[in-house]
Amino acid sequence: MIRFDQVHKRYPNGRDALAGVSFTVEAGELAFLTGHSGAGKSSILKLIALIERPTRGQVVINNRNTATVKARGIPKFRQLIGVVFQDHKLLHDRPVAENVALPLIVSGVPRREIDKRMRAALDQVGLLGREKSRPLELSTGEQQRVGIARAIVAKPMLLIADEPTGNLDPELAFEIMQLFKRLNDVGVTVVVATHDIQLIDQFAAKRIVLAEGRVVLAEGAVV
């Protein structure tokens, strides 16, 4: 599903975020991307979502080399990936229903279909009935779950999450992580970037450990 091959990323300010990163995540796998902040976790997720492009090396997503995706093709490409952000990135002037439905609206799904799938996604994150609330009326954990509902509403094959539990207390963080695990159980490939080692120790999953822009450890799922 994901293959990084000797990927380098240097930002315009001269900082080398990734220095020759190689790893793979198979379809249907759950993978944790860990390491200290600044180790390159976010850069990897940005390269997957085509928010950034590699300076050197290849990023292959779903058998497609991202170098062949032109600027015009980026929207279609992103519609196949669900992204969860640490700061949720919700639209505060729109109700929950519209936030969750956004990926369906932008890809032109018919109205009736949108309603059904939006409710199904909210049900999966346990927020059915909160459609009319505004994001700011919800707790941080609930907002994060709205963000997850939005990421999965279009039924993507790949779900990536950047520090999704960063601002949550341990109990909520565990709940969120369980949610990712459940999604993975039904076949979605999930990549979660997090520095919370204690939390991910409780889950059997592949680990990719980064330090200073390099992969220092990659190990398969331990059951």
Added chain:
Amino acid sequence: MKAGLQAWLARHAQTLLGSLGQIVRHPIAAAMTVAVIAVALALPLFFNVLLQNARAATANWNQAFELSVYLTQKAGVERAEALAKQLRGRPDVAAVRVITADQAFAEFRNSSGFGKALDALDANPLPNTLIVTPTLAASTPEATVALKTSIGAAADVDTVQLDTEWVQRLNAMLDVMRRVLWLTGGLLGLSVVLVVGNTIRLDILNRRDEIEVMKLVGATDGFARRPFLYSGVWYGLGGGIGAVLIVAIAVAVLSRPLGHLALLYGSPFHLAGLRFGSVARILGLSIALGWLGSWIAATRHIRAIEP
């Protein structure tokens, strides 16, 4: 296919109303933009109304040309009557009026205020005169000039004066005014595009986060641009309606004094306002300008917003 079209229409209708909602949420800023557009469009529109009125008025004058035929001093009243009779026989002449030298002198004496001074003259210096009105068909500039030449060649005719020259000058002046109108109209139209473009640019900057999120979940530039295009259409429509209202008020205010002024000159002139066709055209134009302004701004600035 039919369902797809319906969904497409429903989506556009929803965006159209949504963008109106966005505008209404900032009523003061929106009103300022609409007012600027309205004033910019009202100026050329109002001048256009005035020019059309002037053209309509001079079109009537064009058909009321007369030729003044001055006979030589030695040609008497009999000769004048004979020439008048001869001219009445021409196919391009509608009417001929004879003003004898005595009549002309009496009239001049009455109207000029030189009464006493004229008494000092030994003889009447004015010639017998014929006022020739061409037929409607012969009222074109070419035909009247031909008539003038033809009459001028007759015996005992001193000079023939065409009363159209000043009308032609007026028409030439109106032509120049029309060019000026096009130029100022073009410049003001450009300013409408710029004003809408700038408003949309600020709108986009204010909603930068929203556009970023939309792009992150896979929105194309075209999708993100759509609500802004509709905003531009609303601004244009609002400005167009404003311009029509301004001109309607201006015409209403000017109509009475202008009619009064015309009446003092013995003319039944009445200031005509906007016709339905012009209103439809100006609204169409203002919508097009609003759309163009927002298209330019939205295309540029939305492309620049990358997550």
